[in-house]
Amino acid sequence: MIVAERKPIEKVLEMIAPYKKVLVAGCYGCVTVCLAGGEKEVGILASQIRLARSKNGNPIEVVEQTVERQCDAEYLAKFQDNVSSVEAVVSLACGIGIQYLAEKSPVPVFPGVNTLFLGANLDVGKWAERCFACGDCVLDKTGGICPIARCSKSLLNGPCGGSQYGKCEVSKDVDCGWQLIYDRLKALGQLDKLKEIIPAKNWKRDKGPRTLVREELTLERD
Amino acid sequence: MKEIKFENLKSGSNLEKVLVSGQFACTGEIGPPTYASFDVIDKHAKEMKGKVDAVNFTDNQTAVVRLSSWGASLRLIYEHGMEPNLQVVCRDRNRLAMQSDLLAAYAHGVRNVLCLSGDHQSFGNHPGCKSVYDVDSVQLINMLKRLRDDGCFECGAECKVNPKFFIGCAENPFGDPFEFRAIRLEKKIEAGADFVQTQCILDMERFELFMEKVRELGLHKRAFICAGLMPVKSPRMARYMQTGVPGMLVSEEFCQRLEKAEDPKAEAVNITVEYIKRCQQIEGVAGVHIMAVAWESIVPTVIEKAGLLPRPTF
Numbered sequence: 162m163i164v165a166e167r168k169p170i171e172k173v174l175e176m177i178a179p180y181k182k183v184l185v186a187g188c189y190g191c192v193t194v195c196l197a198g199g200e201k202e203v204g205i206l207a208s209q210i211r212l213a214r215s216k217n218g219n220p221i222e223v224v225e226q227t228v229e230r231q232c233d234a235e236y237l238a239k240f241q242d243n244v245s246s247v248e249a250v251v252s253l254a255c256g257i258g259i260q261y262l263a264e265k266s267p268v269p270v271f272p273g274v275n276t277l278f279l280g281a282n283l284d285v286g287k288w289a290e291r292c293f294a295c296g297d298c299v300l301d302k303t304g305g306i307c308p309i310a311r312c313s314k315s316l317l318n319g320p321c322g323g324s325q326y327g328k329c330e331v332s333k334d335v336d337c338g339w340q341l342i343y344d345r346l347k348a349l350g351q352l353d354k355l356k357e358i359i360p361a362k363n364w365k366r367d368k369g370p371r372t373l374v375r376e377e378l379t380l381e382r383d
Numbered sequence: 384m385k386e387i388k389f390e391n392l393k394s395g396s397n398l399e400k401v402l403v404s405g406q407f408a409c410t411g412e413i414g415p416p417t418y419a420s421f422d423v424i425d426k427h428a429k430e431m432k433g434k435v436d437a438v439n440f441t442d443n444q445t446a447v448v449r450l451s452s453w454g455a456s457l458r459l460i461y462e463h464g465m466e467p468n469l470q471v472v473c474r475d476r477n478r479l480a481m482q483s484d485l486l487a488a489y490a491h492g493v494r495n496v497l498c499l500s501g502d503h504q505s506f507g508n509h510p511g512c513k514s515v516y517d518v519d520s521v522q523l524i525n526m527l528k529r530l531r532d533d534g535c536f537e538c539g540a541e542c543k544v545n546p547k548f549f550i551g552c553a554e555n556p557f558g559d560p561f562e563f564r565a566i567r568l569e570k571k572i573e574a575g576a577d578f579v580q581t582q583c584i585l586d587m588e589r590f591e592l593f594m595e596k597v598r599e600l601g602l603h604k605r606a607f608i609c610a611g612l613m614p615v616k617s618p619r620m621a622r623y624m625q626t627g628v629p630g631m632l633v634s635e636e637f638c639q640r641l642e643k644a645e646d647p648k649a650e651a652v653n654i655t656v657e658y659i660k661r662c663q664q665i666e667g668v669a670g671v672h673i674m675a676v677a678w679e680s681i682v683p684t685v686i687e688k689a690g691l692l693p694r695p696t697f
Binding site: 314321326356358359360 | 473474478500501502503505506514516517518519520521522525526537553554555557558559560562563566567569570573574582629630631
């Protein structure tokens with residue numbers, strides 16, 4: 162999932178300072194799962210905003226609405242009535258949802274979260290990066306552990322000299338991605354895979370912002 | 384002096400000639416300053432002249448902004464008539480910038496290049512910067528080999544006048560996973576490394592174990608392996624390296640010898656000289672690389688005491 166965290170309330174208040182009526186827009190997708198921007202967090206932020214502004218003698222009307230996914234035009238349409246009745250929007254979706262809503266909105270849309278990474282939910286309240294969205298998956302060569310996301314230097318051919326006791330040179334709290342890869346391949350009896358030299362990667366940035374068009378699907382719709 | 388006839392040298396560098404002729408190589412290292420002056424480079428270059436076969440220039444070591452390694456290398460060539468070993472890390476440049484800098488470096492007379500991953504930016508003075516790591520050290524080595532041997536850039540396009548570098552790499556016998564270290568070195572040699580300078584050895588037993596694995600794989604016959612050594616001038620620094628530097632192993636004996644010594648600096652020289660002599664006895668070790676971080680001026684003393692003078696000339 163896309164992992165995000167809520168922006169500090171002070172930042173949000175700063176962004177919406179000039180406005181008297183705003184929409185706090187939530188998303189039932191990834192940000193609901195990572196407890197940053199679902200219906201519950203929308204309610205919390207809306208209350209915080211109302212409270213802070215009335216305390217300052219500058220009350221504000223806050224409308225709340227959450228849709229299935231802000232990264233999908235079909236669901237964004239549900240915001241139509243509310244966005245046309247407010248002066249600004251605070252979106253608690255990931256950066257993708259925020260931007261997509263902004264594209265469709267006549268009023269300014271502000272980020273209520275910081276979008277962090279593509280990660281997994283390790284435990285209650287714990288998330289960690291797992292994928293870099295590089296566009297050319299190498300997990301078959303590395304025991305299902307991504308060297309780009311899990312190695313602090315995104316090295317493709319083994320650990321740097323800073324790997325020790327299973328930890329990364331960056332911090333004793335960070336596992337060395339290549340130690341994990343080594344241990345996994347050893348357990349799988351595939352240590353031979355480590356001998357392969359992985360060539361310099363095509364980072365797939367040669368066509369600008371990346372897009373995906375699946376002709377078979379677009380034709381179907383036509 | 385006996386004249387040696389060299390055939391099929393890859394770069395023709397002095398360091399390559401020393402190693403190819405079977406003589407025990409000896410290189411030094413200078414960390415460029417964090418300001419816009421060659422003063423310390425000039426000072427240490429004068430001290431090391433005639434005492435080392437080449438001088439490494441670190442590339443923004445510990446991710447701290449310093450005068451560039453290529454700039455320092457050119458100074459060494461033009462001002463001191465000495466041979467640099469240009470260190471290049473993957474942290475700060477993409478493949479375009481690396482190849483471009485190396486074309487210029489070669490045209491200016493640089494012949495040795497040491498390819499490294501580079502310390503993570505979190506160690507340095509710009510921890511919030513965006514690191515590059517477009518290529519890793521193995522890929523960088525291979526890029527240089529293809530430039531030299533195939534005359535083509537990483538993209539495959541022709542390079543009309545191809546830089547013929549003596550290609551170096553590092554390996555850390557003290558990092559983990561230990562069993563992978565020699566395999567990783569094999570990958571670097573397979574990718575095109577001609578010589579190796581190891582991470583500094585402050586635990587000789589572990590290094591000997593590493594060299595056993597190197598010999599098992601026959602790597603010492605495919606590349607020149609130079610042992611990295613560091614005179615450590617204070618017991619406090621030794622303890623810090625033992626506990627606070629990721630990827631380092633410092634033996635208890637090493638720390639205690641410095642702690643017990645009446646004159647730790649003199650003891651540091653003694654230990655380094657001893658280690659050089661031990662390295663000369665290890666099958667597959669072709670030379671030493673002395674990196675006296677923040678103590679460069681001691682290098683000539685160490686080399687002299689180890690009986691490595693005079694250095695070969697060609």
